Amino acid sequence: MLNINFIHPDGRHERIDARAGESAMMAATRHGIAAIVAECGGNAMCATCHVYVGDDWLGRLPAIGDEEDALLDGTAAERLTNSRLSCRIRIAADLDGLVLHLPERQI
């Protein structure tokens, strides 16, 4: 079992398990992490699964695609250089321990 560490805006840590092959969004919603709204269910239509990726991890993720890029321009909380959509992050062994910071708001 792999792990993802979510860090809430108030600094609270939440460590959840994730399955290889599922998206970080899927793992988060399965564990009831309310800050990942994921209105569109991972269909890349809503940007309500926005996360800020922890410093050490950003370089290990695949590059942002055009679709994700356009959606990130419409996030409710400010887009930063480490902004990603958690439904586009596919969990694999090399992402075990991934750190994702949750934004203040998604809508």
Place this chain on the structure above:
Amino acid sequence: MSVLTESGLRAADASVPGLDVDPFAIEFFDDPYPAHARLRDAGPLVYLDKWSVYGVARYAEVHAVLNDPMTFCSSRGVGLSDFAKEEPWRPQSIILEADPPAHTRARAVLSHVLSPTAMKHLRDRFAAAAAAKVDELLARKSFDAIADLAEAYPMSVFPDALGLKAEGREHLLPYAGLVFNAFGPPNQLRQDAIERSAPHQAYVAEQCQRENLAPGGFGACIHARVDSGDITAEEAPLLVRSLLSAGIDTTVNGLGAAIYCLARFPEQLARLRRDPSLARNAFEEAVRFESPVQTFFRTTTREVELGGHRIGEGEKVLMFLGSANRDPRRWDNPDDYDITRRASGHVGFGSGIHMCVGQLVARLEGETFLSALARKVASIDITGPVKRRYNNTLRGLENLPITITAA
């Protein structure tokens, strides 16, 4: 309840509970909730003797079936009719009734046409139309919330967004009613709908053609993708048809559901008035609570285990979306309409690769209307008999007489 596959193998073990529930009967539509509970409690997988199909009514199994499209396919039809055995009543949809990789290509086109960016351009227009409609209804005070609100508002924004001509729009709701009845079994509702379908089908076929769609609308944007080589000239009208089939009656019933909820749960209307930013979630929760699209089918492409039972290839499985959305195994107090509930994850728009591609349009209509209502309306009272509208797939009302007062 022994089910035999062509090879003569027993497709179902006898432990799959068989129920005599007919989910397409008028009595069922009048009050589906006790039957939903029976279906859920009977087991994770049930067999519906009346139509010889499997059914899943719990959230977990509905979600699982929706998210395994290669095993539970759509290309053999998402209604009772199996396209491998029966000719579809109309040319098959190239998105709803398709599997990957064909589905992926068609889906990409509609996702783009109905994207968040496209919604940004529509938002102000939809919000202004919603505010004007609420003002007009406040002046009338008493009216039918179905015809005068739930139908009138989407009809005032969606056909224009699509780029339809002004003439002939009266065919849109009957056509959609027909499409959603046709997913059902060959009962009276389906037969009557198909019998009367010719003029509506002729209208729709005509409006899907490129020359009949105004520039800048969803329809023209779909046809433009022929020029870039993403779809063929034969496919474009079929994708426009998908929007004509699925884009109006669904939101009519979604908005109708929201008004009916707010009328029955006045404390929720009060909360919405205190915080109009809850409008989007109030709509989402109404879609969960009433599930305007109640059911869809899938067909198995292989022998598979579902809910602890093995079922054979070529079996129809009926997914009870409305029941999943009220499954107490998934939801706290599922029968409460709660506009602050974390409603996302409901399957009212489906889930997985076929999850409603028009969901942003639906939410935009719902949010803009409820937000105008939150700012302008103080109370909603039901003032006469509430009458249900019967359809094999859509859940909604025929009449909802209400009186509203200004804030």
